[in-house]
Amino acid sequence: MKPALQFRLHQQLTLTPQLQQAIRLLQLSQLELEAELRQIAESNPLLEFAEEIEDDEATEGVEAEGEYPSAEAVAGSSNDDGEAADWSDGGGAAETPIDFSSSSVGNSGSGSRGDEDFEPQNAAPETLQQHLLWQLNLASFNPRQHLIATVLIDALNPAGYLAEGLEAILAALPANFDASIAEIEEVRRRLQGFDPAGVGSLDLRDCLRVQLEQFPTDTPQRELALRIVDDELDLLARNDIVRLARRLRADADDVSAAAVLIRSLDPRPGAALDATPVEYVAPDVYALRDGSRWRVSLNPDAQPRLGLNQHYCGLIAQARGEDASWMRGQLQEARWLIKSLESRAETLLKVAEAIVRRQSAFLDYGPEAMHPLVLREVAEEVGMHESTISRVTTRKYLHTPRGTFELKYFFSSGVSTEDGGSASATAIQAMLRKLIEAEDVRKPLSDLAIAEELQRKGIQVARRTVAKYREGLRIPTSSERQRAG
Numbered sequence: 001m002k003p004a005l006q007f008r009l010h011q012q013l014t015l016t017p018q019l020q021q022a023i024r025l026l027q028l029s030q031l032e033l034e035a036e037l038r039q040i041a042e043s044n045p046l047l048e049f050a051e052e053i054e055d056d057e058a059t060e061g062v063e064a065e066g067e068y069p070s071a072e073a074v075a076g077s078s079n080d081d082g083e084a085a086d087w088s089d090g091g092g093a094a095e096t097p098i099d100f101s102s103s104s105v106g107n108s109g110s111g112s113r114g115d116e117d118f119e120p121q122n123a124a125p126e127t128l129q130q131h132l133l134w135q136l137n138l139a140s141f142n143p144r145q146h147l148i149a150t151v152l153i154d155a156l157n158p159a160g161y162l163a164e165g166l167e168a169i170l171a172a173l174p175a176n177f178d179a180s181i182a183e184i185e186e187v188r189r190r191l192q193g194f195d196p197a198g199v200g201s202l203d204l205r206d207c208l209r210v211q212l213e214q215f216p217t218d219t220p221q222r223e224l225a226l227r228i229v230d231d232e233l234d235l236l237a238r239n240d241i242v243r244l245a246r247r248l249r250a251d252a253d254d255v256s257a258a259a260v261l262i263r264s265l266d267p268r269p270g271a272a273l274d275a276t277p278v279e280y281v282a283p284d285v286y287a288l289r290d291g292s293r294w295r296v297s298l299n300p301d302a303q304p305r306l307g308l309n310q311h312y313c314g315l316i317a318q319a320r321g322e323d324a325s326w327m328r329g330q331l332q333e334a335r336w337l338i339k340s341l342e343s344r345a346e347t348l349l350k351v352a353e354a355i356v357r358r359q360s361a362f363l364d365y366g367p368e369a370m371h372p373l374v375l376r377e378v379a380e381e382v383g384m385h386e387s388t389i390s391r392v393t394t395r396k397y398l399h400t401p402r403g404t405f406e407l408k409y410f411f412s413s414g415v416s417t418e419d420g421g422s423a424s425a426t427a428i429q430a431m432l433r434k435l436i437e438a439e440d441v442r443k444p445l446s447d448l449a450i451a452e453e454l455q456r457k458g459i460q461v462a463r464r465t466v467a468k469y470r471e472g473l474r475i476p477t478s479s480e481r482q483r484a485g
Contacts, residue, residue: 022340026347026388029395030284030302037304037337046327046334048309128160128199128273129153135194141187148179148187152200160199160270161207162188196269204267205233211265221258224250228258236262239482283399285352285407287363294360296353299399303345306338347384351392352407354381359410363400367430372414372422415465417458428459429469436475444478 028036041047132153141149151172157163166184173179191200192210201207208229215222227248228236235244236259244259245252266272284302287294308331316327355378361369375386375393382389393407414422435453439445445453447466454461475481 018336018340021336022343023391025340025344027391027394030282032395034304037306040337041306044330044334045312046309046330047337048307049305126273128156128158128270131273132156132191132194132199139190139194141190144177144179144183145187145190147177148173148184149191152184152188152191156200156270158270158274159268160196160201162200162202165202196266196272198266198269201269205229207267207269208233208262208265211269212262219261221254221261224248224254225258225261228255228262238479240479281397281404283397283404284348285396285398287352287356287398287400289363289401294356294363296349296356298345298349304341306334306341308334347388348392348396350382351378351384351389352398354378355393355398355407355410362410363402366402368427368434370410370412370424370426370430372424373411374413375411415459415461417460423459425469428454428461429473431457431459432466432469433473433475436470436481439481441482444481446478 025033025036037049041049133150136146136149136153148169151169152162155162155164155169155172162169166181166188169184170179170181188200192198193214194200197214198207198210201210209226212222212226212229228244232244232247235247239259241252241255241259244250245255248255282302283299286297286299288297289295312327313331316324316331319327355373356363358373358377359371361371375389379386379389393411396407397404398407398410409426412425414424415428417423431454432450435445435450447470448463450470451461451463451466454466470477
């Protein structure tokens with residue numbers, strides 16, 4: 001076989017670095033985007049955040065004219081080869097910070113918040129361990145008991161329980177510390193009397209009993225409640241008041257009152273002092289009613305404002321050789337990044353507008369009016385691929401008068417109805433919750449009864465589907481929801 005030359009035509013899709021960067025930025029959440037941009041800005045001196053630009057202007061004042069060449073002068077200057085440098089293809093808009101509050105992306109407002117930029121700084125919340133150690137230092141414990149109590153407090157889980165048992169506490173004590181399980185149990189019992197009551201318990205029954213014992217002895221149904229906690233906690237969990245009364249040989253009304261007393265206790269005493277910080281979601285998009293229609297706008301505070309550092313832009317015209325080539329490359333990368341951010345904002349706004357148009361009934365009437373919606377429908381409306389819609393709706397949030405929702409919340413499959421249409425799974429879940437909230441607590445609706453009620457409303461849904469939706473909403477079964485009348 002002798003060598004020969006051949007011509008072959010073929011097509012190949014190649015993702016340019018700019019497109020790869022735009023796709024990556026599109027799928028990032030607000031916090032991830034902020035961290036990513038901070039990292040990029042640290043490595044590219046041509047990039048600068050808007051707040052840094054404002055700080056420079058406030059501290060340095062107005063720079064004298066002519067100190068650095070203007071952007072036009074930079075763009076028109078000659079490079080080492082004597083050719084005109086062409087860096088102005090971005091049109092000059094990229095050299096000022098991107099302000100997503102402008103009318104170009106559907107927002108209004110200046111984005112300046114004044115004193116609102118200064119958020120109050122609260123002291124670190126007190127942890128459960130710190131709260132108990134403070135009480136321990138005020139209690140009358142001898143040195144041995146103090147050490148055992150310290151180890152017990154350190155072993156508590158966030159709910160306030162000793163999940164690992166007393167043997168683990170014995171193993172955690174120093175090797176030369178001769179202690180017994182009985183001694184540890186004595187210290188644990190005293191620890192349970194600390195605030196919050198019941199902390200240091202081994203299980204739920206132990207926790208509830210300690211809290212009941214702190215009630216005065218003349219508290220109505222206290223003794224009956226103690227009997228229920230000791231022997232019939234499983235029946236109480238199933239709300240079987242009739243069987244409870246029969247087993248305890250007590251009046252049903254008294255058993256019901258004792259059950260109410262038990263439900264007033266705290267099964268997780270340590271949760272009230274949980275120091276886990278609360279995370280708040282900042283919406284990316286707003287949906288507000290404007291007359292007879294819904295208006296969608298980007299949240300200017302959630303969009304990064306990047307601009308070009310004019311000081312380094314002025315140095316480009318003075319640089320020579322490799323320095324000039326490197327700075328021009330950094331400038332081009334900065335322009336690509338700014339354009340990618342503009343594209344991200346426009347795509348997010350376009351997709352949010354399409355979702356709001358499709359789900360305007362939800363905004364007007366609530367979850368029961370939610371329409372079935374899939375990614376393909378929005379992709380066809382905005383002229384994008386389904387994968388792009390999936391990226392832009394992940395971890396992006398829309399604020400509405402009915403609350404703040406992730407954009408993916410508005411997508412759900414459909415269930416057939418009698419008239420040939422379809423109902424959203426979200427709408428069916430809302431109807432299911434409404435039926436359960438309105439049911440008779442003495443005779444709660446079974447999954448079959450809920451399915452029949454939905455079928456009377458024209459929604460063809462099976463009992464197994466109702467059970468799946470109920471479990472997804474974390475609603476107990478009918479027997480667990482039953483209450484004494």
